[in-house]
Amino acid sequence: MNELKLTQITKQFGHQVILDDINLTFKPNTIYGLLGRNGVGKSTLLNIITNRIFASSGTISWQDQALTGRDHPVQAFYLMSETNLFSKEERLNKIIKNTALLQGQFDETLSAEMMTAFGLNPKKKLSQLSTGYRTIFKAMLALCVPAEVVFLDEPILGLDANHREMLYQFILKAYEERPRTIVLATHLIEEIANLIEHVVILNETQVIIDEPLETVLAKSYRISGPEEVVQAYCQELNQLATEQLGTLYIAYIYDQLPTEREIPDRLTIEHVDLQQTFIKLTNERGNRDV
Amino acid sequence: MLFEFNNDEPLYRQIANQIEEGIFTGIFPPDSQVPSTTELSRQFNLNPATVLKGMNQLVTAGLIEKKRGLGMFVTETAPAQITEKRQAAFYQQHVQDLVKEAKQLNLTKTALLALIERGYDHE
Numbered sequence A: 001m002n003e004l005k006l007t008q009i010t011k012q013f014g015h016q017v018i019l020d021d022i023n024l025t026f027k028p029n030t031i032y033g034l035l036g037r038n039g040v041g042k043s044t045l046l047n048i049i050t051n052r053i054f055a056s057s058g059t060i061s062w063q064d065q066a067l068t069g070r071d072h073p074v075q076a077f078y079l080m081s082e083t084n085l086f087s088k089e090e091r092l093n094k095i096i097k098n099t100a101l102l103q104g105q106f107d108e109t110l111s112a113e114m115m116t117a118f119g120l121n122p123k124k125k126l127s128q129l130s131t132g133y134r135t136i137f138k139a140m141l142a143l144c145v146p147a148e149v150v151f152l153d154e155p156i157l158g159l160d161a162n163h164r165e166m167l168y169q170f171i172l173k174a175y176e177e178r179p180r181t182i183v184l185a186t187h188l189i190e191e192i193a194n195l196i197e198h199v200v201i202l203n204e205t206q207v208i209i210d211e212p213l214e215t216v217l218a219k220s221y222r223i224s225g226p227e228e229v230v231q232a233y234c235q236e237l238n239q240l241a242t243e244q245l246g247t248l249y250i251a252y253i254y255d256q257l258p259t260e261r262e263i264p265d266r267l268t269i270e271h272v273d274l275q276q277t278f279i280k281l282t283n284e285r286g287n288r289d290v
Numbered sequence B: 001m002l003f004e005f006n007n008d009e010p011l012y013r014q015i016a017n018q019i020e021e022g023i024f025t026g027i028f029p030p031d032s033q034v035p036s037t038t039e040l041s042r043q044f045n046l047n048p049a050t051v052l053k054g055m056n057q058l059v060t061a062g063l064i065e066k067k068r069g070l071g072m073f074v075t076e077t078a079p080a081q082i083t084e085k086r087q088a089a090f091y092q093q094h095v096q097d098l099v100k101e102a103k104q105l106n107l108t109k110t111a112l113l114a115l116i117e118r119g120y121d122h123e
Helices: A042-049 A094-102 A107-119 A131-144 A160-178 A213-218 A226-236 A275-288 B009-024 B037-044 B048-060 B079-105 B109-121
Strands: A004-012 A015-025 A031-036 A059-061 A077-080 A147-153 A183-185 A199-201 A204-210 A220-226 A241-247 A248-254 A268-271 B064-067 B071-074
Touching: A004 A107, A015 A042, A015 A204, A031 A042, A031 A059, A031 A275, A042 A077, A042 A147, A042 A183, A042 B109, A077 A131, A094 A107, A107 A131, A107 A160, A147 A199, A160 A183, A160 A268, A160 B037, A160 B048, A199 A213, A199 A275, A204 A213, A204 A275, A213 A220, A213 B009, A220 A226, A220 A275, A226 A248, A241 A268, A248 A275, B009 B048, B009 B079, B037 B048, B048 B064, B048 B071, B079 B109
Parallel strands: A031 A183, A031 A199, A077 A147, A147 A183
Antiparallel strands: A004 A015, A004 A059, A199 A204, A220 A248, A220 A268, A241 A248, B064 B071
């Protein structure tokens, strides 16, 4: 099975713990969202998976084989990241050619289609592109290589709304034409929420959510009403945050609601979206530190 | 409008419900083709597996059927099935709420019946 499995991955820089006991499995042909606040270690984790840096401890296995670093399957994983690993003075068509050589195969058709759609001139040098166009170019490469698992780290950096929309469509097109695992690490949660099947949320060096999107959304509620009614109802439920608006009291819940408990008339129970839940889940300690 | 999504229920169910609504209102008549999984997923940036799950619900319910190599088509019996299902749910979904609201507004049963009569006259 083309499963990528991380077991007890830990990363320390000096005394600072960046990742602590990360256990994750990336299943084949699934679109993942890897979410986390700034500096939480998303990129570090992706760099470890793709063998750009080493973990302090823990193992990564691919197709049930533990990887040791030397035998890392270069062509099975591909990371598109913010850091620029290409020579800036190289022309785009040269970079495409080199990537194709290095990765063994390349989807020329999709590449040409994306270059035309976004208006990228293959004769230009990488250094002549704006931030947004550089992102588009790198995302294009990531979608055209034959990797089984593609990691897109902030694939929409510097892209305007139109280009983001186009890129999402190309991601889906690439996925449909050749299903593979795609991991989207991004801040723009709202836009990718419907694109993903499985959510992984990193917070404070650990994985706090690793569930199908559907499950996460089913447990995300906002319950509002008079304070005492809300509090009575929310007892023993996992409360993420509360807010007060005059006499209106609002509780954000991440839990299954008890089916046996009757819902009082004066309560309003609604589902909230992934972004809201993400904010409430990851806010807590961030704010306390300030 | 068809294909507007919210947080109220799982996305796959919204997809199923909205295609059902399209069949009910005649946008997708019997024997016509409904949008494909690929079309829906790309048009609205939805995960293909989610769209497929919604479609499969409709297939299981017998509202659409797959024609190999052609796509998904509305079945002959779909409109009748939907009408029957909605008639069964009408009391629970509409009548109960209507009576509850009328009571809160201090409308008597006679007054409510009169209002319903008026609604029919205006048709």
